[in-house]
Amino acid sequence: MSILDNINSPADLKRISRSDLPALAEEIRKVIVDVVSKNGGHLASSLGAVELAIAIHYVFDTPDDKIIWDVGHQAYAHKLLTGRREQFHTLRQHNGISGFTRMKESPYDAFTTGHSSTSISAGLGMACARRLKKKPSRVVAVIGDGSMTAGLAYEGLNQAGDMHKNFLVILNDNDMSIARNVGALSSRLSRTFSAKYMQDLRKELGTFLKSVPKIGEDVYQFAKRSKESFKTFITPGILFEAFNFEYFGPIKGHKLDHLIDILNNIKNIDEPVLLHVITKKGKGYPPAEKNPVYFHGIGSFDAKTGNCIEKKESTPTYTEVFGEIMVKLAGNDKRIVAVTAAMPEGTGLVKFAEAYPDRFFDVGIAEQHGVTFAAGMAAEGLRPVVAIYSTFLQRAYDQVLHDVCIEALPVIFALDRGGIVGEDGRTHQGLFDFSYLRSLPNMVVMAPKDENELCRMLVTALAHDGPIAFRYPRGRAAGVKIEEDIVPIPIGKGKILKKGDDVLILAIGSSVCEALSAHLTLAEQDINATIVNCRFVKPIDIDLICSLAKKIPRIITVEENVRQGGFGSAVLECLNDEGITGFCLERIGIPDTFVEHGTQEFLRKKYRIDASAIVDTAKKMLDGQNCQKQDST
Numbered sequence: 001m002s003i004l005d006n007i008n009s010p011a012d013l014k015r016i017s018r019s020d021l022p023a024l025a026e027e028i029r030k031v032i033v034d035v036v037s038k039n040g041g042h043l044a045s046s047l048g049a050v051e052l053a054i055a056i057h058y059v060f061d062t063p064d065d066k067i068i069w070d071v072g073h074q075a076y077a078h079k080l081l082t083g084r085r086e087q088f089h090t091l092r093q094h095n096g097i098s099g100f101t102r103m104k105e106s107p108y109d110a111f112t113t114g115h116s117s118t119s120i121s122a123g124l125g126m127a128c129a130r131r132l133k134k135k136p137s138r139v140v141a142v143i144g145d146g147s148m149t150a151g152l153a154y155e156g157l158n159q160a161g162d163m164h165k166n167f168l169v170i171l172n173d174n175d176m177s178i179a180r181n182v183g184a185l186s187s188r189l190s191r192t193f194s195a196k197y198m199q200d201l202r203k204e205l206g207t208f209l210k211s212v213p214k215i216g217e218d219v220y221q222f223a224k225r226s227k228e229s230f231k232t233f234i235t236p237g238i239l240f241e242a243f244n245f246e247y248f249g250p251i252k253g254h255k256l257d258h259l260i261d262i263l264n265n266i267k268n269i270d271e272p273v274l275l276h277v278i279t280k281k282g283k284g285y286p287p288a289e290k291n292p293v294y295f296h297g298i299g300s301f302d303a304k305t306g307n308c309i310e311k312k313e314s315t316p317t318y319t320e321v322f323g324e325i326m327v328k329l330a331g332n333d334k335r336i337v338a339v340t341a342a343m344p345e346g347t348g349l350v351k352f353a354e355a356y357p358d359r360f361f362d363v364g365i366a367e368q369h370g371v372t373f374a375a376g377m378a379a380e381g382l383r384p385v386v387a388i389y390s391t392f393l394q395r396a397y398d399q400v401l402h403d404v405c406i407e408a409l410p411v412i413f414a415l416d417r418g419g420i421v422g423e424d425g426r427t428h429q430g431l432f433d434f435s436y437l438r439s440l441p442n443m444v445v446m447a448p449k450d451e452n453e454l455c456r457m458l459v460t461a462l463a464h465d466g467p468i469a470f471r472y473p474r475g476r477a478a479g480v481k482i483e484e485d486i487v488p489i490p491i492g493k494g495k496i497l498k499k500g501d502d503v504l505i506l507a508i509g510s511s512v513c514e515a516l517s518a519h520l521t522l523a524e525q526d527i528n529a530t531i532v533n534c535r536f537v538k539p540i541d542i543d544l545i546c547s548l549a550k551k552i553p554r555i556i557t558v559e560e561n562v563r564q565g566g567f568g569s570a571v572l573e574c575l576n577d578e579g580i581t582g583f584c585l586e587r588i589g590i591p592d593t594f595v596e597h598g599t600q601e602f603l604r605k606k607y608r609i610d611a612s613a614i615v616d617t618a619k620k621m622l623d624g625q626n627c628q629k630q631d632s633t
């Protein structure tokens with residue numbers, strides 16, 4: 001039996017000899033690779049944090065001590081060590097365990113994560129609450145994987161340093177390059193300085209020096225500056241010590257003895273502490289070590305070779321189409337610049353960055369800054385295209401409103417992963433952008449039905465002198481031909497695709513394809529539907545929608561967005577404002593809930609936003625089962 005088979009909780013881990021822990025790390029890595037190769041997931045980061053997870057649970061008393069794993073990309077080993085070993089094969093599958101930490105999933109998941117840079121703020125809140133409740137347990141925030149590029153992390157550090165709480169931040173640094181001699185010396189110094197007796201000696205010496213009459217405080221400050229100058233000469237800790245953190249590191253994050261020793265030494269320091277740990281992304285799996293970016297978030301692959309086992313598709317993804325058209329259009333328009341938040345690969349901008357390096361800006365995981373940065377460029381006459389996942393733009397809502405929309409600056413938002421995203425679950429589904437963007441004055445909101453329309457919408461956006469957003473789904477495009485001469489779409493104009501007198505189906509974005517599929521099924525049952533590709537959530541095509549509603553009073557709206565405040569709501573508001581009566585309307589969209597993880601196809605079927613749901617709704621309408629008339633009288 002393997003070592004891991006005997007671990008059902010951190011209590012079991014603590015009974016294992018230190019000498020057996022490296023073998024346990026190897027077993028954990030094998031399980032992670034095997035499961036992720038089948039289910040997909042965030043591989044490289046979790047492989048790099050295996051020893052860190054082991055050491056933390058070996059030293060701290062979880063779940064009484066609280067561990068917050070920032071984002072959750074690093075937390076697969078944590079899940080295996082905290083009672084989820086037998087369920088780990090269900091990772092990211094519907095009704096299986098989440099790919100991120102989730103409070104409802106386990107008492108060992110102290111905080112629900114998915115978006116980066118929240119761990120320090122959340123951890124500090126827990127530390128303060130526990131002190132007020134006189135609970136002696138400790139709080140540890142593990143941050144890394146690029147999360148320190150976000151301003152939120154520094155806001156948390158700033159308050160933590162000012163409050164002087166017993167709070168440990170572990171910086172899991174898997175990108176910074178540190179020379180060997182510096183790393184070795186820093187590691188030795190960190191372990192020496194971290195010993196409890198050394199901490200006590202420093203405090204006692206400081207108290208003594210400050211007690212010397214007249215010159216004591218000056219001598220103490222001089223001694224402290226001298227020590228700090230020497231220490232920061234060989235370590236990068238000056239930044240964190242400026243926040244009043246006791247800094248230790250950097251140390252090698254794959255040496256379990258060193259990790260356990262230093263964690264034991266620093267865990268009782270009654271003030272903010274930052275431990276800087278250097279790890280290797282993809283550690284222990286050569287393909288991921290060689291290409292950690294590719295293996296950061298990956299679908300299924302051959303575990304032996306690391307090669308993707310998905311079928312080669314001739315149809316490009318929407319992301320790829322966006323990247324190609326950006327390069328093409330930028331060749332003829334020097335105003336075009338691209339902005340992304342640490343996602344050049346994910347948003348398809350790698351080729352743009354290669355072709356126009358001076359016009360490409362990766363701001364790091366700093367969506368708020370990225371939006372205001374783009375607003376500044378727009379104010380100078382450029383046409384910034386902010387390529388970002390729909391779920392991550394939520395982090396910059398105030399900047400979109402305040403810095404872009406108030407002055408109607410021509411910033412273009414290209415929202416990838418709009419709608420159902422799939423296995424990443426609640427924190428990543430792009431189901432709110434129609435609602436949170438259409439409420440903003442001066443904003444135009446669009447969604448293409450296919451890749452050709454995506455290209456047309458980018459051209460439309462570049463020609464528009466104001467804020468404008470278009471969202472498109474994750475995955476393969478529709479497979480239509482992209483026109484050579486790409487022309488813009490008139491702002492706020494939809495298009496009738498099919499005509500019929502029985503039911504009016506108003507669809508937006510990827511839902512148009514579902515509506516067209518439903519049209520075929522309905523036609524086979526002698527039900528004739530008018531299908532409209534509405535294209536714009538704001539402004540919607542008032543004239544077209546109202547004229548059709550007068551003729552075809554049975555109306556269905558279809559969107560891959562929450563119903564509250566979305567496209568269907570916009571249609572209802574339009575009909576009401578224009579005084580249209582005598583119609584009945586059903587909105588197909590996501591109900592008032594957060595959508596869990598699962599495949600896109602499964603989730604669309606479960607939440608009834610696919611073609612079969614449209615067919616069923618139309619038939620019930622014609623039968624009078626769910627057609628409640630909207631009548632102002």
